């Protein structure tokens with residue numbers, strides 16, 4: 001039984017970080033003309049209403065999208081990310097002033113959809129009984145999107161390797177189950193066996209309850225080459241309360257993704273950090 005609902009967290013600092021990294025990655029894939037596939041195993045509802053009771057309960061968006069929304073001097077990938085948010089809110093002309101918040105916040109499927117070109121496609125997995133119908137409704141009649149209700153980890157078996165032989169898999173679980181790291185490691189093994197050249201991206205929180213080092217060790221132990229790790233912490237890591245940061249592990253990153261992230265993450269850190277605490281970091285867990 002899943003209880004996590006992303007509506008309570010939509011647009012928080014971890015979403016901003018995750019979605020900017022996703023933009024950098026998909027823009028890199030779009031540098032070649034050939035079509036790609038984007039597979040999102042834990043897709044959520046697709047869009048979130050920041051005026052809803054759920055979003056307003058903890059107002060997590062005030063420490064995320066509110067800190068960059070309306071920003072005119074953002075680095076190019078952040079500007080593209082803000083463009084995706086604006087597109088869901090009536091376009092750039094209606095972007096709010098700095099400090100405001102948009103009504104609608106796009107989940108990872110909407111961000112990816114904004115960047116899709118003719119011929120690209122996406123496959124979205126969602127298991128939650130209330131999120132999955134919302135996701136299906138969000139992309140109903142869109143022929144480049146396939147929504148699959150059920151365990152998203154199964155998509156790595158049923159949909160890999162893709163016909164395009166190019167693309168990325170986002171694994172963005174809610175870490176409700178203690179054995180989530182086992183599922184991630186198994187999914188990566190499965191995916192890599194079926195499609196060794198695919199890009200695999202795993203999001204994780206930096207908090208005392210979810211040990212990032214254990215996840216890193218499991219992925220390195222799997223023997224995969226080319227594993228990049230990007231982290232953005234807005235508080236010191238030893239802060240015992242809540243989420244102090246977030247990380248993304250990227251297996252087989254596109255050429256120069258490390259350099260691009262190294263450019264954009266310090267800017268994001270300056271905007272999102274609480275009293276300049278925390279850090280932004282990009283490092284290789286396993287070289288090529």
Ligand SMILES: C[S@@+](CC[C@H](N)C(=O)[O-])C[C@H]1O[C@@H](n2cnc3c(N)ncnc32)[C@H](O)[C@@H]1O
Nearest residue numbers: 042043044107108126127128151152172173174
């Ligand atoms: C962190 S949220 C996803 C957010 C989304 N990727 C985004 O960035 O907008 C995690 C989602 O995974 C769903 N979920 C949890 N376990 C799942 C599983 N095994 N398969 C598919 N979805 C799952 C939850 O219901 C939740 O909607």
